Amino acid sequence: xxxxxxxxxxNLRTIESFEPAKRMALSYARVSRLIQAxxxxxxxxxxxxDEGCERFGVTIATKHQMTDMGLSAYRGKNLESGALGALLxxxxxxxxxxxxxxxxxxxxxxxxxxxEDALRLFLQIINTGLVVVTTIDWQEYRTGxxxxxxxxxxxxxxxxxxxxxxxxEFRTKQSYAERYAKAAATGVLPRQSMFGWLTKDPVxxxxxxxxxxxxxIVRRIFDMCLNGCGLPKIAKTLNAAGEKPFxxxxxxxxxxxxxxxxxxxxxxxxxxxxxxYHRKNGEVLIGIFPEVVSKEDFYRAQAAMTxxxxxxxGRKGEAYxxxxxxxxxxxxxxxxxxxxxxxxxxxxxxxxxxxxxGKCTDAAPWNYERFEKSFLSFVAEIDLQAIIHGGTGSRQGxxxxxxxxxxxxxxxxxxxxxxxxxxxxxxxxxxxSLRPSMVKxxxxxxxxGEQIATLEIERNKIQSxxxxxxxxxxxxxxxxGTGPGDVTMAELCLLRTKAAEHIRTIVECIELDRPxxxxxxxxxxxxxxxxxxxxLWMDYAKRVANSRDALDxxxxxxxxxxxxxxxxxxxxxATESFVVANMGLEGDRSKLPKATRTIEQFAEARMA
Numbered sequence: 001x002x003x004x005x006x007x008x009x010x011n012l013r014t015i016e017s018f019e020p021a022k023r024m025a026l027s028y029a030r031v032s033r034l035i036q037a038x039x040x041x042x043x044x045x046x047x048x049x050d051e052g053c054e055r056f057g058v059t060i061a062t063k064h065q066m067t068d069m070g071l072s073a074y075r076g077k078n079l080e081s082g083a084l085g086a087l088l089x090x091x092x093x094x095x096x097x098x099x100x101x102x103x104x105x106x107x108x109x110x111x112x113x114x115x116e117d118a119l120r121l122f123l124q125i126i127n128t129g130l131v132v133v134t135t136i137d138w139q140e141y142r143t144g145x146x147x148x149x150x151x152x153x154x155x156x157x158x159x160x161x162x163x164x165x166x167x168x169e170f171r172t173k174q175s176y177a178e179r180y181a182k183a184a185a186t187g188v189l190p191r192q193s194m195f196g197w198l199t200k201d202p203v204x205x206x207x208x209x210x211x212x213x214x215x216x217i218v219r220r221i222f223d224m225c226l227n228g229c230g231l232p233k234i235a236k237t238l239n240a241a242g243e244k245p246f247x248x249x250x251x252x253x254x255x256x257x258x259x260x261x262x263x264x265x266x267x268x269x270x271x272x273x274x275x276x277y278h279r280k281n282g283e284v285l286i287g288i289f290p291e292v293v294s295k296e297d298f299y300r301a302q303a304a305m306t307x308x309x310x311x312x313x314g315r316k317g318e319a320y321x322x323x324x325x326x327x328x329x330x331x332x333x334x335x336x337x338x339x340x341x342x343x344x345x346x347x348x349x350x351x352x353x354x355x356x357x358g359k360c361t362d363a364a365p366w367n368y369e370r371f372e373k374s375f376l377s378f379v380a381e382i383d384l385q386a387i388i389h390g391g392t393g394s395r396q397g398x399x400x401x402x403x404x405x406x407x408x409x410x411x412x413x414x415x416x417x418x419x420x421x422x423x424x425x426x427x428x429x430x431x432x433s434l435r436p437s438m439v440k441x442x443x444x445x446x447x448x449g450e451q452i453a454t455l456e457i458e459r460n461k462i463q464s465x466x467x468x469x470x471x472x473x474x475x476x477x478x479x480x481g482t483g484p485g486d487v488t489m490a491e492l493c494l495l496r497t498k499a500a501e502h503i504r505t506i507v508e509c510i511e512l513d514r515p516x517x518x519x520x521x522x523x524x525x526x527x528x529x530x531x532x533x534x535x536l537w538m539d540y541a542k543r544v545a546n547s548r549d550a551l552d553x554x555x556x557x558x559x560x561x562x563x564x565x566x567x568x569x570x571x572x573x574a575t576e577s578f579v580v581a582n583m584g585l586e587g588d589r590s591k592l593p594k595a596t597r598t599i600e601q602f603a604e605a606r607m608a
Contacts, residue, residue: 023057023058023059024058024059024060024061024100025052025053025056025058025059025060025100025101025102025103026060026065026066026087026096026100026101026102026103026130027046027049027060027065027066027102027103027104028066028067028068028083028084028087028102028103028104028109028110029042029045029046029065029066029067029068029104029105029109030045030067030068030069030071030073030078030082030084030109030110031068031069031070032070032071032072032073032074033070034069034070042067044105045104045105045109045135046065048103048105048135048136049065049103049135051135052101052103052133052135052138055138056101056133058101060103066083066084066087067083068082068083068084072112073108073109073110073111073112073113074112074113074162074165074166074169075113076111076113076117078110079111079121084110087102088124088125088128091125091128091129091130092124092128096128096129096130097129098129099129099131099142100129100130100131101130101131101133102125102130102131102132102133103133103135104132104133104134104135105134105135105136106134106136106157106161107122107132107134107154107157107158107161108157108158108160108161108164110122110125110132111158111161112158112161112162112164112165113162114162115155115158115159115162118158118159118161118162119154119155119158122141122154122158126141126142126143126146127143129143139153141154176190180279180283180285183285183288184285184288187206187207187288188204188205188206189207189277189285189288194207194210195270195272195289196210196214196245196246196267197209197210197214197215197217197218197246197292198210198272198289198290207288207289207290208290209290209292210246214246215292217238217243217246218267218273218292218293219292219293220238221234221238221264221267221268222268222273222293222297222298222301224237225268225301225304225305226297226300226301226304226501227494227497227498227501228304228497228498228499228500228501228502228504229497231261231264231265231268231305232261233497234259234264235258235259235260235261235263235264238259238264239258239259243259244257245257245258245259245260245263268301268302268305269302271298272289273291273292273293273298274291274292274293274294274295274298275287275288275289275290275291276288276289277289282416282437296401296402296405297405298408299404299405299406299407299408299409299412300401300404300405300408301408302407302408302411302412303404303405303407303408303411304404304408304501306407306408306411307407307504307505321339321348321368322338322339322368322500323372323496323499323500323503324337324372324375324500324503324510325500326504327503327504327507327508327509327510328350328509328510328512329509329510329511329512330352330353330354330355330360330363330511330512331363331511331512331513331555331556332352332354332360332362332363332513333352333354333359333360333362333363335352335353335354335359335360336353337350337351337352337353337366337512338350338351338353338356339351339368340356340365347367347368347369347370348367348368348369349365349366349367349368350365350366350367350368350371350512351365352365352512361516361519362515362516362520363512363514363515363516364514364515364516364517364518364519365514366512366514366553367571369574370569370571370574371512371555371569371574373476373574373575374567374569374571374574374575374577375510375555375557376476377574377575377577377593378565378567378569378577378580378593379507379557379565379593380592380593381506381559382499382502382503382506384477384499399455400502400505400506402455403452403455403456403505404505406448406451406452406455407452409444409448410445410448410449410452413441413444413445413448414445416441417438417441417442417445420434420437420438420441421438456560456561457561477492477495477496477499478492478495480492505560506559506560507557507558507559507560508558508559508560509558510555510556510557510558511555511556511558512555513553513554513555513556514552514553514554515552517541517552518541521537521538521540521541522537522538522541524537525537525538525541553568553569553571554566554567554568554569554579555567555569559585562584563582563583563584563585564583564584565580565581565582565583565585565593566579566580566581566583567579567580567581568580568595568602570596570597575596576596576597577595577596577597578595578597578598578599578601578602579595579599579602580592580593580594580595
């Protein structure tokens with residue numbers, strides 16, 4: 001709860017305790033910035049309240065003195081979210097007796113908006129029965145007693161207040177424009193503080209890297225993000241390593257002493273990491289900061305974060321148990337597939353979420369380890385060997401990075417477009433001035449989409465030319481241990497995180513189809529009218545319960561770009577399959593993954 005929320009609540013309590021029988025009055029004061037409250041602003045506004053009470057024979061209790069701190073009357077913030085808005089709402093509800101005095105220093109404390117808007121608010125207040133008294137000149141404004149001269153005088157005061165604020169706004173904007181124009185020419189940013197990994201050179205005033213450790217932390221954050229780590233994982237890793245956070249704006253009060261999701265996200269979303277400074281008005285100062293992360297990696301990180309929001313959320317476990325979070329779906333109900341902790345001595349099961357809550361009654365669970373081994377064996381586009389041994393450097397990997405970068409740029413352009421739309425919805429006058437920028441954004445979005453489509457076509461062609469699975473992903477993840485080739489649990493988690501991120505860049509979704517034949521047979525037995533029929537169904541249920549691990553399972557891999565692959569695995573040996581059907585994959589089909597078992601073997605297995 002912020003300061004002004006507390007003020008509004010207190011004011012509402014004040015209004016509720018207002019007793020009409022007493023000659024009580026209200027007072028209202030306002031400062032546009034909190035720093036003004038530390039000076040003479042509030043004292044000056046309240047100094048004549050005691051004299052006003054003597055003049056009009058009223059009393060102002062402390063709880064009846066209402067104040068808006070840090071709220072602008074030029075933008076109407078004090079009416080929208082401040083004490084003045086709460087006061088007006090209660091006055092219109094008839095909570096005050098007619099003739100109740102409201103002391104204000106001047107009419108500009110109530111509003112500095114355009115004269116017509118300020119007059120409308122002013123008349124709205126006095127029409128509730130409140131009497132506005134300005135302590136600067138002891139003028140009274142009450143309904144029914146506003147002659148032409150008094151009304152004209154109030155309009156002049158409010159017009160002058162608006163003009164003064166408008167001049168200040170114009171001069172401030174001009175000052176900032178000049179300072180930032182100078183910054184663009186000289187490279188010296190007119191800011192008292194810098195981003196956490198930067199500092200000012202005491203001689204030149206230019207932004208320079210603040211030592212070695214802080215820029216390295218920034219690079220490490222982006223590296224973890226690009227390798228599939230989410231914000232909580234990044235923060236946890238930095239805290240475990242004993243790294244201390246650095247303040248983005250050099251504030252010391254209230255600063256966290258450890259890394260949080262918020263300050264990790266702040267760094268990942270800051271375009272200052274690749275050297276540019278983006279002002280709130282859309283102006284960009286290019287190359288004003290030293291580059292810590294490339295622009296390409298920045299936009300790849302944006303795309304990776306957006307992708308994880310859609311398909312990669314949730315707990316991953318100590319060793320990133322599920323490589324297919326968010327992209328593996330149930331064929332029957334479309335719900336995500338999820339890992340469920342197994343009972344002691346049993347294998348990890350891959351369940352349809354719908355089946356766990358009774359929504360889906362058709363899907364049987366999969367053995368997760370077998371499914372993962374089958375997927376990596378027959379989706380040769382996933383270069384597991386390159387992931388384990390430190391990256392590919394292949395053309396396919398380069399294309400994937402380029403697509404990620406373009407997706408990140410597209411996300412940034414789309415957000416900018418949405419911001420423009422929001423600004424126009426608030427003020428339609430801005431439409432003409434923002435239209436050129438919106439047209440430019442639309443053109444950029446179209447170009448980005450076309451580039452992504454072109455790259456996806458090239459990537460699909462490369463995928464089509466991949467060697468068959470028998471020559472590819474026979475390699476497995478290393479085991480945790482201390483022997484040759486073994487890794488620590490943290491290292492295994494990082495490898496699996498990279499693999500999961502790589503899978504998400506290539507695969508759109510995976511539809512898992514494994515019918516629960518035992519459940520179906522039992523249902524059929526229950527509905528069978530004669531005992532002989534029931535016995536046949538129950539016998540079938542027992543037979544499929546013993547054999548279903550090997551048969552009646554299939555999954556469809558849908559690649560980004562439209563191609564797909566249907567796989568009937570032999571779950572007795574996850575590296576074998578009965579059927580592998582490639583659809584929409586162009587190129588030399590002889591090099592695509594293919595079934596390792598024959599249709600005859602499939603039929604024999606079913607008859608066994």
